[in-house]
Amino acid sequence: MSSKPAPAPAGEGARIPSIMKSHTTHLTLTLPERMAFRNITPDVTKLVAASGVREGLCLVNAMHITASVFINDDEPGLHADYKKWLEHLAPFDASPQAYAHNRTGEDNADAHMKRQIMGREVVVAITEGKLDFGPPGRDCHERQKANHPHASAGLVWGRTKG
Amino acid sequence: MSSKPAPAPAGEGARIPSIMKSHTTHLTLTLPERMAFRNITPDVTKLVAASGVREGLCLVNAMHITASVFINDDEPGLHADYKKWLEHLAPFDASPQAYAHNRTGEDNADAHMKRQIMGREVVVAITEGKLDFGPPGRDCHERQKANHPHASAGLVWGRTKG
């Protein structure tokens, strides 16, 4: 395993009082289907640019408990596979016999399970003012072969003293 | 898709030196059953209030590797569904024939799998001193119908310069 600092991170090692910022935006998506995928990376990229943050964290989370935010390939075949797979793992069934949750009058118990598989949130490092998807040429949406080198990033962020 | 800033976030756009704080609490839960659910939102809400943090992040994570922290509906029917579903995906079986992990003398290999489905942690934005579960009237526990608008929130947080 090789380990190296990220390329030229702004302020690496600097110990000066910082200008802290936070910036929150709510996105509203209306999807007519019971299950659908929408790529919000362009929205998040704009948000990061608008924030002015150079080094920090970007939290993106679903605001509904039957929705998910995740990072994966924006490829129609994969989305079709995800739909089929999630339906297999947690099939839609509106009846209260199939799911006790549907006794509440809802029909979406399956979606509460699908959400746990796909996750609620992602936290992405911001490096030099951009979402950090890794070294140049190896981004989050790269379609890699098996046996490729795999990379992990560790971001430590916080106070050096009280 | 519509995108708008969160309503009146405190200090939005402000670029002043900040008073940074961190505040950590450990909760201990004793649950007699092999699988059970406990709503710790009231505890986390108190923690956020006690912290004095106005804009920031709240990380809540399980400290054991067969436990999960997640955000979903605190509804008994759904909990019953989750139990049944998790048992279906990763059945309890104490034998080392079923799970190699149980050769260690433990009987909880299934729980290590259930934990991966339900997740270890959640990170929640703090906006104006409160856990940010979305715009007023649309909270984390809302029981929404399919086809409702789904919302995602993006929080960017960090330094504007070195």
Next chain:
Amino acid sequence: MSSKPAPAPAGEGARIPSIMKSHTTHLTLTLPERMAFRNITPDVTKLVAASGVREGLCLVNAMHITASVFINDDEPGLHADYKKWLEHLAPFDASPQAYAHNRTGEDNADAHMKRQIMGREVVVAITEGKLDFGPPGRDCHERQKANHPHASAGLVWGRTKG
């Protein structure tokens, strides 16, 4: 449920201007198998020490979308169980008949699903300069029995005012 502050957190309650730092490292792992596990805790521990951060957050995320970062027991039997279980939930099949994603010329649709189960990232609190896996004597890799007390930690981190 008992709730208590973490033992002697550095600067708990302090409200002084802080020295903010961020520190990012990319790790590159080359694993010859289609599915394998590598413990990167020692690498992350070094990264935290090198960062100089005393109170903060450590984000560790996979940089490839068929890889996962997660926290669980580094025990060979469990790893064997995970492999078998993930293969059961999302079987490898290179054919485009099994997975539409494989029409792209790739053969790794199954790995995109396995990744969703195991997760992309972990966020770990840093307390007193160390990864916070809980009170002394109860660490992240402890092999606990069922019915043990379960602990959760809540970390609130951010600005007290604009």
